[in-house]
Amino acid sequence: MIVKYIQSKFKSVLLFLLFLGIFCFIAYLYHMPADALIYACLLCIFFAVVFMVYSYCRYCQRVAVLRDVRARIEYGPEELPASASHIEGEYQQMIEKLFQRTSAAISARDRQYSEMMDYYTLWAHQIKTPIAVMRLLLQSERQLPSADALQMELFKIEQYVEMVLQYLWLGEGSSDFLLGEVPVDRVIKESVKKYSTMFIKKHVSLDFRETGMIAISDEKWLAFVIEQLISNSLKYTLPEGKISIYADTALENTLVIEDTGIGIQAEDLPRVFDKGYTGYNGRNDKKSTGIGLYLCRLIVGKLGHELTISSEVGKGTKVKLSMAYKTVRYE
Template identity: 45%
Template sequence: MMKYLKTRWKMAALVLFMVAATAGILFLYDVPLEPVLYVAVLCILVAALALWLDYRKYGKKLENLRYIKSCEGFGTDYLDAPEDGIEEIYQEICQELDEKRVEAENQRSAFCTELTDFYTMWVHQIKTPIAAARLLLQEEEPKPQEIQNELFKVEQYVEMVLGYLRTEDMAADIRFQEVELDALIRGQIHKFARIFIGKKLSLEYQGVSETVLTDEKWLGFVLGQILSNALKYTKKGKISIYMSKAKAHTLVVEDTGIGIRGEDLPRVFEKGFTGYNGREETRSTGIGLYLCGKIMKKLDHGIRIESELGKGTKVFLELGRKKLDLY
């Protein structure tokens, strides 16, 4: 009751003031005191009745709001009809906030489901190089090079899962600067050198003289994923890295691997899509290219793939952009 009176004290004070003013005016005009008191009492009774009815309405509304608050999942559809324009606006605001809440909960639920699926697949994948390394260590004459290759695969899987988590909020982690593309490429080549040697694949790279406005870490991650895929699906032949002659500021990574089916090409950047190659290659998660597409979009670069089944794949990294894009 006290909370209600705090919200209506101005109205009650106004009624009392009007009653007192009316009684005072009538008294000054020599109206007998008795009818003045009747008028005052009548006004007070009417005002009290109005306040009582309003209080009952207030109580029901308050009870309804408390019930809605206590019941998880209840939306604004359960609110009473607005009494005036202000309440209507408040309910519209509540409706918008509720829609955003539901959307955020759906996104969080979807992300948790996707994350669970990814981790489940990732755990099964990372067991393979760990088991292989354990078997190599049990041999009478362990081969350090082969063990290092298996440890490198573990590092790649860890790097992928970290990249997957960081891309959910990578905007705060991007640092644009002028990057020498040749140094970035050579760093990734050096990283995968032992895999090239182990698979006896040749590398064709003569260096490039290109400066790119980008984030060195994230572009390096993308190039590493592209090289990792090329090495995974190339059994023999070579991998070539060069600048496109047909389109400026475009880096091409070309392999002589198993290629990608034409019907799978439009979907290779979708999350979780593995296509025909993924079904043949049980280690594929369908996350690598999805991350590449997402990162390149954040960096305002382009990425596309051309491929022919059985003949190889070309990945085009379109790195051209204007400096004004930063501002």
């Protein structure tokens, strides 16, 4: 701190030395006795040192107060130390006005965000009713040539609505995580069953080898991640392709979901988990939102898991979900 203080008083020190030099020069010109000159210079230096020590103590006190204010700045700058000069007072007034404007802007933003969250949460729940009605109507009209295709599209709508809900809950910093021992095979089977119609319609075969894994996780959120990974594999795997789900033999408690799909461009791989990033495949498909893998990354991070992707264009994609025990991150 003393170095910063000296730097702040550097001009004052130079000015003092200049005045002392002028004093010595004038005394020399008028042939002042050396003893008197030395005594006067020492006296000036003594009082200068005393003043500097006092000034440094005041400086330390003000810095301590300002650091305390900075640590609690979100509560307002009302505890700023008394201004030492008119200019400093003007700066403090500017800080207070800026804080007032910032507080007003943050309050307005939070209010708008809260209203938006309430609206979209209500919408996501209300939209489930017409979806359920449409499903019942389609089941009663099985003879329609397009009934199966409509059922598939309705299933996709349900998945997108579910994704919206998950996105909203995570955006609110959801603490809806109930950790426990989760049989991974059970979650996989339920997820595959959910997408069984898509496997059949796309003529994609499934090679599922039971893993026997038990994960310390949240079953609901883990199921969402696995469903998203299976959905992505189905989306980008061509008819007569294959999706394999098995345990990695080299890594502890690591699930592998591998497909023979179109693959991911090498330049897209580092950004596949970025929010809203669709990459080359997503731009060609024109239906990708770039949200699914982003949500997966958020969820596995909160659960203490890890998600990695490797891919080769034209050969397929391999996703590894590591569920080895790690510290769970709460936010």
